Amino acid sequence: GENVEQHPSTLSVQEGDSAVIKCTYSDSASNYFPWYKQELGKRPQLIIDIRSNVGEKKDQRIAVTLNKTAKHFSLHITETQPEDSAVYFCAASRGSSYKLIFGSGTRLLVRP
Amino acid sequence: EAGVTQSPTHLIKTRGQQATLRCSPISGHTSVYWYQQALGLGLQFLLWYDEGEERNRGNFPPRFSGRQFPNYSSELNVNALELEDSALYLCASSLEGARTEAFFGQGTRLTVV
Numbered sequence: 001g002e003n004v005e006q007h008p009s010t011l012s013v014q015e016g017d018s019a020v021i022k023c024t025y026s027d028s029a030s031n032y033f034p035w036y037k038q039e040l041g042k043r044p045q046l047i048i049d050i051r052s053n054v055g056e057k058k059d060q061r062i063a064v065t066l067n068k069t070a071k072h073f074s075l076h077i078t079e080t081q082p083e084d085s086a087v088y089f090c091a092a093s094r095g096s097s098y099k100l101i102f103g104s105g106t107r108l109l110v111r112p
Numbered sequence: 113e114a115g116v117t118q119s120p121t122h123l124i125k126t127r128g129q130q131a132t133l134r135c136s137p138i139s140g141h142t143s144v145y146w147y148q149q150a151l152g153l154g155l156q157f158l159l160w161y162d163e164g165e166e167r168n169r170g171n172f173p174p175r176f177s178g179r180q181f182p183n184y185s186s187e188l189n190v191n192a193l194e195l196e197d198s199a200l201y202l203c204a205s206s207l208e209g210a211r212t213e214a215f216f217g218q219g220t221r222l223t224v225v
Binding site for chain 1: 157
């Protein structure tokens with residue numbers, strides 16, 4: 001069945017360092033890959049997404065890369081700040097006629 | 113514009129009872145998703161409704177069911193509640209199925225005692 005694996009489950013970095021979270025998907029028909037950030041007690045919110053026709057997308061300090069051959073995608077956060085501390089979820093979907101499957105989440109802690 | 117709204121915010125039920133959770137999507141969104149988030153765990157896909165039809169369901173027993181109304185709002189029903197059903201239930205809506213951004217509601221915290 002469809003599955004999205006996410007690593008690591010927890011990540012602790014020093015403020016200013018970079019953080020990388022990796023996900024692997026099993027469904028080769030997946031073509032939409034969003035990343036959500038969930039702060040404690042709040043709802044998940046989209047921070048960046050990528051579609052299968054591009055290999056990389058950047059938005060200020062956040063970037064996502066996609067390797068379709070290897071079926072994995074990664075979230076890169078540069079110059080981390082304490083407010084980046086949250087749980088991050090990756091997800092994958094085939095598109096409009098299919099469901100969104102989430103990874104198990106990564107708890108990121110940015111130490112001041 | 114209002115976001116995705118869920119009610120109630122908190123719900124306490126006794127084992128064996130039934131729970132009904134409600135979700136109103138963003139205006140214009142036809143797809144509604146339900147996810148279960150147990151404490152400290154990830155988002156487990158429950159159900160997906162689009163245009164009033166159930167499009168897909170996750171690996172949950174039949175006592176988890178729901179429906180989508182003509183105004184695209186949705187209801188999640190959980191029958192014969194078990195202690196393990198205690199979790200945050202999140203609803204999300206999107207404009208074009210699972211290929212555009214899904215916006216989440218604030219969730220309903222269900223506690224089964």
